[in-house]
Amino acid sequence: MSQIQYSFHKNDEYRTPAYAVYPILKRLKKDTSIWCPFDKNDSQFVKVFQAYGFRVVYGHIQTGQDFFTFPVPPCDYIISNPPYSRKGEVFQRLFELQIPFAMLINFQGIFDQRERFEMFRRQHIELLWLNPRVNYDTDGGQRKGTRVPFQSCYLCQGICKQQLEFEYLDTSLLK
Ligand SMILES: C[S@@+](CC[C@H](N)C(=O)[O-])C[C@H]1O[C@@H](n2cnc3c(N)ncnc32)[C@H](O)[C@@H]1O
Incomplete structure (x- = not known):
């Protein structure tokens, strides 16, 4: 899907707060070097x-870098918070690239879809669970005083020592 074909999806525009980046940083x-493929210069990942001295390459559909077609820059890690509406395709491409990655995701329903379930079943993945909820x-700012409706975690490959970690x-x- 090109930049022009990409239609804005409201559920994709969840920006990550800085505090949620630290568990992966360490x-x-x-x-x-890190590629942040769903990020602009105002991203907290970037x-x-x-700020901690990593070499960062970033790109975003709005600045013409479609994750699915943009040439992969030389990098040691791919880290971001991907568009939720395209999570299946994102992980499929990440597994193909075989570069260590960490994606912060809304965990709700991630294993529900049969094809996705099968894709994850065949891979060695690591889950980094976070508390409290991110x-x-x-666009309206952070929800204040209300409960965050879903649990997030980092779904990784080649990043964590154990398959299940907590932070x-x-x-x-x-x-
Ligand atoms: C969940 S948001 C996270 C933004 C940022 N990574 C952060 O954590 O603050 C995902 C972003 O990816 C963008 N996006 C959607 N499809 C994309 C694609 N094919 N390539 C690059 N960026 C895309 C969306 O517009 C959205 O801003």
Whole structure:
């Protein structure tokens, strides 16, 4: 799907707060490069990784870099929060690329669809569970005082030591 064909999908526009980037940051090797394929320069993935000395390449459909067609830049990791409406295709491509990756996802229903279930069953994946729930930034800002409706986790390959890991989030961390 090209940039022109891409139609805005409301459920895809959930921006990640900085505090949710830290659990993955500490699992990365120093002096490495990261591709953030669903991100612009205001993304907290980009900002936090750059602040900690990683080489970051980023791109976004709105700036003409379609994850599905854009040439893969040389990188050690692929890390982001992908568009939820295309999660199946995103993971399919990530498995094909065989570059260690971590994707922060809404876990709701991720294993429901039969084809996706089969795809994950065949792969060695790692899950990094987070507590409390990630309160994403939407265009209206973060939800205040209301319960975040879904559980997020990082679905990874080649990043975590164990297949199941757990991490508390420090929601006071801004940078
Ligand atoms: C869930 S948002 C996350 C944004 C950012 N990664 C963050 O965590 O703050 C996913 C973003 O991917 C963009 N997107 C959708 N399809 C894309 C594609 N094919 N290639 C690159 N970006 C895409 C959406 O417009 C959306 O802004």
